[in-house]
Every structure is written in structure tokens, then in C-alpha cells.
Amino acid sequence: xxxxxxxxASLAGLRAVETARKxxxxxxVTLIGAEKHLPYDRPPLSKAFLDRGExxxxxxxxxxxxxxxxxxxxxxxxxxxxxxxxLDPAAKTVYxxxxxxxxxxxxxxxxxxxxxxxxxxxxxxxxxxxTLDDAEALRDALAxxxxxxxxxxxxxxxxxxxxxxxRGFDVTIVEATPAPLARAIxxxxxxxxxxxxxxxGTTLLCGTGVEAIEGGGHVERVVLTDGRTLPAAxxxxxxxxxxxxxxLDGSGLTLDNGIVCDETLWTGVEGVYAAGDVARWPNPTxxxxxxxxxxxxxxxxxxxxxxxxxxxxxxxxxxTVPYYWSDWYGDRIQFVxxxxxxxxxxxxxxxxxxxxxxVLYRAGExxxxxxxxxxxxxxxxxRGLIQRGASWVDALEFATSRHRARA
Amino acid sequence: MKISVDYxxxxxxxxxxxxxxxxFEVDDSGALVLLKESLSDEEREAVEAAVAACPTEALRxxxxxxxxxxARP
Numbered sequence: 001x002x003x004x005x006x007x008x009a010s011l012a013g014l015r016a017v018e019t020a021r022k023x024x025x026x027x028x029v030t031l032i033g034a035e036k037h038l039p040y041d042r043p044p045l046s047k048a049f050l051d052r053g054e055x056x057x058x059x060x061x062x063x064x065x066x067x068x069x070x071x072x073x074x075x076x077x078x079x080x081x082x083x084x085x086x087l088d089p090a091a092k093t094v095y096x097x098x099x100x101x102x103x104x105x106x107x108x109x110x111x112x113x114x115x116x117x118x119x120x121x122x123x124x125x126x127x128x129x130x131t132l133d134d135a136e137a138l139r140d141a142l143a144x145x146x147x148x149x150x151x152x153x154x155x156x157x158x159x160x161x162x163x164x165x166x167r168g169f170d171v172t173i174v175e176a177t178p179a180p181l182a183r184a185i186x187x188x189x190x191x192x193x194x195x196x197x198x199x200x201g202t203t204l205l206c207g208t209g210v211e212a213i214e215g216g217g218h219v220e221r222v223v224l225t226d227g228r229t230l231p232a233a234x235x236x237x238x239x240x241x242x243x244x245x246x247x248l249d250g251s252g253l254t255l256d257n258g259i260v261c262d263e264t265l266w267t268g269v270e271g272v273y274a275a276g277d278v279a280r281w282p283n284p285t286x287x288x289x290x291x292x293x294x295x296x297x298x299x300x301x302x303x304x305x306x307x308x309x310x311x312x313x314x315x316x317x318x319x320t321v322p323y324y325w326s327d328w329y330g331d332r333i334q335f336v337x338x339x340x341x342x343x344x345x346x347x348x349x350x351x352x353x354x355x356x357x358x359v360l361y362r363a364g365e366x367x368x369x370x371x372x373x374x375x376x377x378x379x380x381x382x383r384g385l386i387q388r389g390a391s392w393v394d395a396l397e398f399a400t401s402r403h404r405a406r407a
Numbered sequence: 408m409k410i411s412v413d414y415x416x417x418x419x420x421x422x423x424x425x426x427x428x429x430x431f432e433v434d435d436s437g438a439l440v441l442l443k444e445s446l447s448d449e450e451r452e453a454v455e456a457a458v459a460a461c462p463t464e465a466l467r468x469x470x471x472x473x474x475x476x477x478a479r480p
Contacts, residue, residue, distance in 0.1 A: 041462075043462065295462055296422060296460075296462075299460060299462075300460070303459075321425075323422065323425070325420060332419075332437065334420075334421070356435075375435075376419045376421060376433045376434075376435070376436075376437040377432070377433050377434050377435045377437075379421060380421040380422075380424040380425040380428070380433065381428075383425045384425060384428060387425075
């Protein structure tokens with residue numbers, strides 16, 4: 001094993017190269033990134049990074065490490081601003097255009113690309129948020145004022161709405177489905193946490209789509225499918241992302257909503273592993289094919305995939321209870337597990353109170369998920385219970401004991 | 408081994424608590440509480456994982472340097 005190539009220079013790719021060196025890999029390591037930037041932390045981009053600093057200074061760019069660290073400490077060849085264009089598993093080569101980079105082991109971690117609003121390419125003031133460049137463009141736009149229309153009521157859209165409200169702008173979220181976040185936390189809880197928007201002065205319109213985005217040069221209004229028209233100086237698309245795997249068409253990998261892998265994040269092709277948003281793998285904790293789009297999984301999979309790639313004979317499965325968080329209007333929302341449930345039960349709080357919310361998800365007789373709002377002390381207890389396969393009865397008993405201890 | 412927390416960076420996301428619940432706990436206000444500061448060798452592996460997994464890179468693990476006892480006046 002002489003040459004490790006990591007394709008994708010965000011969190012999963014960073015963890016892959018760091019882990020390889022930490023574990024003592026002494027061969028050549030190449031990190032290929034589509035963006036010109038060094039790896040940076042994405043969660044802040046839709047949160048604090050959009051805020052105006054107290055002294056009007058923009059928050060610093062959230063780079064994880066400086067260039068010197070990669071070159072001198074990690075001895076990594078950085079190929080940034082160089083999107084990979086093809087993988088040839090027979091020749092064990094990754095291509096960047098005509099340039100080939102040979103590998104003995106490769107970790108594919110090309111992440112996701114934001115869906116953008118079609119037909120708005122010629123209109124300024126229309127944004128999406130995925131990259132550092134996107135975030136800087138949006139932050140600059142927010143300095144010039146609203147009103148702001150956010151298309152899509154998911155976590156990213158909601159965080160952007162929260163940042164825009166903090167600046168005092170009129171904000172409207174347009175969500176095509178009847179309740180936001182149905183896929184992430186279930187329709188009932190999606191509707192419940194939507195109340196945070198109402199309480200904080202953001203208008204949320206559900207069950208209506210966008211018919212047209214209009215303006216002369218710069219965006220001026222959003223026309224909805226129900227006939228309403230919203231004035232807009234800034235439009236932000238928060239309509240999800242798609243795994244960046246088109247470049248692997250024809251590579252022989254199984255592509256189906258990401259790169260299909262086994263439990264060890266192996267793609268089934270010699271030397272080729274996947275990590276982060278692109279990896280769709282059978283998560284042993286739940287026994288089903290899953291694909292994550294969260295920080296925690298990207299970090300862990302990057303490390304696991306590279307260890308397995310460098311020592312396939314001792315490859316270990318990657319099992320996890322998913323965890324993600326979101327910050328809206330100063331309130332922290334946290335979710336662990338999966339939302340596909342037979343029953344969702346409030347064990348603390350209620351939709352009309354602004355204290356702690358703890359909500360549990362049951363599938364069969366088992367606890368499979370937990371959602372908390374403003375309850376940071378509770379969430380990880382439930383992650384532990386889900387990891388250990390706790391029964392629903394035990395989870396409810398635990399919740400009661402927590403509640404009693406606080407009373 | 409000894410753990411230190413940079414409270415300027417920590418936002419109480421709790422990944423450390425899920426990896427090493429005997430050592431870390433997030434309290435009601437979202438602040439991280441160290442349940443113990445000195446670690447046994449058995450706890451060390453879990454804490455190392457927690458240090459590596461912290462999204463805000465707020466955790467550090469130090470070897471404890473035993474200073475020779477100094478005669479006090």
C-alpha cells in the first residue's frame with residue numbers, strides 16, 4: 001500500500017487524511033478538492049457565520065487547519081480547485097480532467113451539492129447555501145437588507161430565516177409540503193417546531209410552491225403557486241442537496257441515491273471506499289441502507305473508511321445512531337436516531353410552551369429516535385439508549401425518572 | 408491523563424457525552440460538566456475518541472506530569 005488518494009476536501013476527507021497519518025501510514029497521501037479552499041467547517045455557515053459581528057467585522061472563515069499543517073505536519077499533497085472528473089478502477093486512477101492520480105486505496109468523499117432554483121441563473125439576489133463562497137455571498141447580500149424569502153423549510157432554510165430575522169428583516173419561508181422537516185423528524189414534530197418560526201416573527205407558508213421568481217436584473221418578487229406574490233430583495237433556496245456522484249457515472253460503482261457500500265463502507269470495487277454524504281451503507285444499528293447528511297457521520301465515516309481502505313483484511317463495520325443539531329433563534333434543536341416511527345410521544349414539554357421539549361420515537365417495541373428542543377442535557381442519554389437497543393417501556397421509564405429527578 | 412475544556416469553543420453539542428458518559432455530561436444550560444478530571448487507562452480510549460469527535464475542537468487530553476515533591480518550609 002503506497003498511495004492513498006482521498007477525493008473530497010471537506011470534513012470526511014479531512015478526517016480520512018488525518019486518520020491515515022495518525023495510524024502511521026507512511027505512503028503518499030493526496031487530497032483532491034473541487035473547491036479552491038482548504039477544508040472548512042460547514043455547520044457555522046448557516047448559523048453564526050451569517051451574523052454581523054458586534055464590531056461589524058465578519059466572523060473569520062472557519063478553516064479547520066492551515067495550509068502549513070497539511071503540507072508539513074501531515075505531508076499531504078493538496079490538489080484544491082481540482083474537481084475529480086472520473087474514476088477508473090481497472091487502472092486504479094482518479095482523473096482530474098486529463099490528469100491521472102494513481103491509488104492503491106481511495107476514499108470517495110465528494111459530499112453533496114445544493115439544489116438550486118431553476119431558471120434564476122440570470123437574476124441577482126437569488127442564493128443557495130452550501131459552500132463558503134455561497135455563505136459569503138449571502139452574508140454580503142444580507143448587509144443590504146430584506147425582505148427575505150427562503151424557499152424550503154428544512155434545517156438550512158430555517159437557520160437562514162433565523163439569521164435574517166436577527167438582522168430585523170421581514171422573512172417568509174415557503175414550504176411546498178404540508179409540514180416542514182417531515183422526512184427529518186416526522187410530519188407531526190415538523191409542524192410542532194415550525195411554531196418557533198411564528199413565535200419569532202417569521203412567516204411560514206406551507207403547502208404552496210414557487211411558480212416564478214421575477215425581477216429586472218435583481219430579484220423583486222416571488223410568485224407562489226397559490227397565486228400570492230411576495231416582495232423579495234433576497235431569495236434563498238433551502239431545497240436540499242444531492243450527493244455529488246455524477247463524476248462516477250461509468251465507473252462501475254453501484255450508484256443509487258449515493259454510492260452503495262457494504263457495512264465497512266467498501267464499494268465492492270477493490271481499494272475503493274466511500275464516506276460522508278455520498279455513502280449509502282447498511283447501518284448495523286438499524287439494519288437498513290442509510291445515507292447521512294450530517295457532521296457526525298461525515299467525521300466518523302471519514303476515519304472508518306480510511307482505516308478499512310488501508311487495512312481491508314481487518315475492516316470493521318461502521319454503525320451509528322445518527323445525530324444532528326440545528327440552532328434557530330437561539331434555541332437548540334437536537335435529534336438522535338431515525339424518525340420512521342409507529343408512535344411519537346412527548347415526555348416533556350408541549351407545543352405551546354417555550355421550555356424544554358423531549359419527544360421520543362417508537363418503532364415496534366423499540367426506542368428508535370429522540371428529539372429535544374432546549375434540552376441539551378437530555379439528548380445524549382437517549383442516544384445511548386438507542387445504541388443499546390433499549391425497549392420503549394425502558395425508555396419511557398427512564399424519561400419518567402429524569403422528570404422526577406428534576407421536579 | 409487529564410482533560411481540559413475550552414469553554415470559549417464548547418457549545419454543548421454532547422458528542423463527547425455519548426462516547427464517554429462517565430466522564431462528560433451536558434447540563435441544563437448546555438454547559439459541559441466534567442464528571443472526573445483524571446482518567447483510568449480504561450476510560451482513556453473513550454475520551455480520546457471524544458476529543459477527536461468534538462465538532463468545536465474544544466477538548467484536550469494532557470499527560471499528567473508528576474512533579475517531584477518539594478520539601479515545604
